[in-house]
Amino acid sequence: MDLYELDRYLEHLLSVSKFKDYCPNGIQVEGKSEITTIVSGVTASQALLDRAVSLKADAVLVHHGYFWRGEPYVVRGMKKKRLATLLKHDMSLLAYHLPLDAHPTLGNNAQLAQRLGFQVEGVMDERELQGVGNIGVLAQPMTLTEFALRVASALQREPTLVSGGSHLIKRIAWCTGGAQSYIDRAAELGVDAYLSGEISEQTTHSARELGIHYIGAGHHATECYGIQALGEHLAEQFGLKHLFVDLDNPA
Template structure:
């Protein structure tokens, strides 16, 4: 077993959470048992995840999308009440790490995506509140657009939404996991061949066409699975504790 607060302190320092001006609360959100033997990991906090964690014998849950966000921090809704009650009743700790887990250069969501797609990172990309969240780079081997779409479907287990408005043979690429649609002006300004993110929005089709760039939305949930899994492996190695990722599929 390991002390709860030792795990919290390690992750907070490792992810450098103090650097980020985030819309979500990073770190310990709900304190549970002081001693931890098993940690369950998931993308988003939900009652279903919490229930499965209890069945798996977890003492702590760590997620990318936690319970507390701007605009709701001082209001407990019926939804939040039910989730908190379950955590309290089962003495479960909940930790959440949002932007720091997207941006981390080793285990972050965007680094993990780049590794899986054979992207050589050349620089930071997608600044938000003073910190870059994603990466830009080049494919180590140029890819055809159709081949990249197929590869993304296989890696993410999700059929992506895409718009082909640029080159067929791709060399330059930018990656921002999750809700990165609003960063498209930077993609266009830098004349990047293809942009991979987690979501699309109403204005994207015309912006991509006018900018002459290719756009791929691989799903908010699915682009943010890899970082939390990598964090689990890191904690398993460092603290010699049991870890398990629980996948609760989300089509968005």
Template structure:
């Protein structure tokens, strides 16, 4: 899956800020204290104090870390960080080389999970909605679901098949589409990533179609029985837009360089 923004510089070159100033700018923008999340939001790994170049990406994989180091990053901003609820708390297996590379190269790692999904303008859901041509109702995107993470807006697709074709063209990957009852799609609801559990809340919010990253077995039955279309468009594919949007924004505020690096993922 290719993207014209891949490796693109998005901020003025030559400036510098500090690790703490970057954290303060991200926290002020994303307000992580509002959310009950699955892991820590903010600075997950402390690196050098001065930051000149910020790299953003979806997940703190070893491939992204290596690419960011090669690009001269002082800091990395991701949606999926290294630490999650339920981990054993040991630095063994897959986590060791990731941490080792960050620490050896003195690179800061910032991670924001639900706050990066929820931001009304720069978050994954808002950016995804704009990319797919959805239109916010007067007053801004509609919101639904737990912690108001789900979004809804207006759509002009003739049916679920047309919406799926649009999503495939925009996201560059195949879409699983359960078409519902074939109705026109006038109100579309969506929540990026693994939000298939929001489908019932989307139906209650009056959606004609619900779009997310993944599908589990029950959603196919619900779509057929309730008539509301369900589209699974890829976890990674639906969460590629928030981190670069936020990264470019804070880099512009602080006068540092920003680059987005997309590590493709078929999931």
């Protein structure tokens, strides 16, 4: 498949143009024009690039790519090594950040909902959050402890918990990755609990004072599934070979 044909398809599929993001979405590093094998992963780390080289990938597909807002412009050290690996092996890097978070079926939030058994009702905030977070319900109410066991089983890691009271969890809001600051918006929506990837010092106080349970399920852990689903979709749609590489990350 032609690289730029793939880029155009993904731009349309993920509605890239509607997002104001912190980084460029799409082709970040251009490699060979013909794509037959794609390696996907959460972050374009050196370890992922090295695995992609060993797997003879033509392109690397990630959620967290390069060239973030505020990032130093100079190319040296870690950045030089990463870019050198891509250029030496003529591998393209394609990255999709907020557009992948928000996609209604392939996105990180949608895929996490499937694994945790949430019924999606809508988005947390179409304007401020650009639709990247969701609200929904559980099939049956659970205590915070019961819900934590479900999360641990599904994501294979123990979540960080902050109790906001003794109430059961029925309605829930969630936003994968580093979205802990949206707990205030979740409380405004009247949900029983808010789940995200990371926790900050102030998140604990917000949860307790707002009376909302908080579950920090891991930035990496909550964002493994969107990029994997996207790679599988491309493989099915275009007959490409796709390999997802999961590199453990405790964050």
